[in-house]
Amino acid sequence: MTDAKDRVDVAIMMGSKSDLDGMRPAAAVLQTLGLGVEVRVLSAHRTPEEAAAFVRESTARGVKVFICGAGGAAHLAGAVAAHTTRPVIGVPINASALCGLDSLLATVMMPAGMPVATVAIGCAENAGLLAAQIIAVGDAALAERVDAERGARRRKVLESDAAVRAELRPGPGEKIDGKRGA
Numbered sequence: 001m002t003d004a005k006d007r008v009d010v011a012i013m014m015g016s017k018s019d020l021d022g023m024r025p026a027a028a029v030l031q032t033l034g035l036g037v038e039v040r041v042l043s044a045h046r047t048p049e050e051a052a053a054f055v056r057e058s059t060a061r062g063v064k065v066f067i068c069g070a071g072g073a074a075h076l077a078g079a080v081a082a083h084t085t086r087p088v089i090g091v092p093i094n095a096s097a098l099c100g101l102d103s104l105l106a107t108v109m110m111p112a113g114m115p116v117a118t119v120a121i122g123c124a125e126n127a128g129l130l131a132a133q134i135i136a137v138g139d140a141a142l143a144e145r146v147d148a149e150r151g152a153r154r155r156k157v158l159e160s161d162a163a164v165r166a167e168l169r170p171g172p173g174e175k176i177d178g179k180r181g182a
């Protein structure tokens with residue numbers, strides 16, 4: 001039996017170690033939400049056999065969602081989707097002269113029948129949150145943690161709103177920059 005601490009809920013793959021810093025937020029948010037992650041550097045271009053084998057083994061082991069980050073001619077998420085029917089989330093990475101637009105289009109423009117849910121360029125945190133939301137559909141305790149995380153973000157914005165309003169509320173006859181009006 002797999003120990004809870006060894007359980008992998010989400011596999012995070014990236015095409016190169018150079019993607020790692022961009023992909024860390026996905027792992028961080030998933031771990032904060034109490035999900036098990038496995039992080040691998042595997043490329044559809046450079047290690048096609050190993051990538052396919054990992055996806056098939058992970059699917060058999062019960063991994064629930066795959067997150068794939070890649071830059072440039074980003075085939076990784078699509079290639080992963082070809083080997084599993086578990087949800088695949090693509091993270092386009094800004095890694096070339098085209099600033100991630102190449103990766104965005106390569107990741108999102110999948111043919112019918114092979115969906116890849118694609119988040120914004122460089123937004124690995126959203127990939128982690130989306131994976132958690134998908135898994136939370138069948139896990140009430142996780143759903144509560146996801147809701148709490150959303151609530152914390154809401155509170156943070158409202159705190160910022162209150163602070164900005166307090167700082168920039170012009171007094172009578174005062175302009176917004178604090179100077180006296182003409």
Ligand code: C2R
Nearest residue numbers: 015016018043044045070071075076095
């Ligand atoms: P290097 O920094 O290793 O040269 O990689 C990687 O994700 C990375 O952003 C440059 C970029 O190439 C990407 N790469 C892919 C794939 N494998 C590597 N797009 C793939 O399989 O799609």
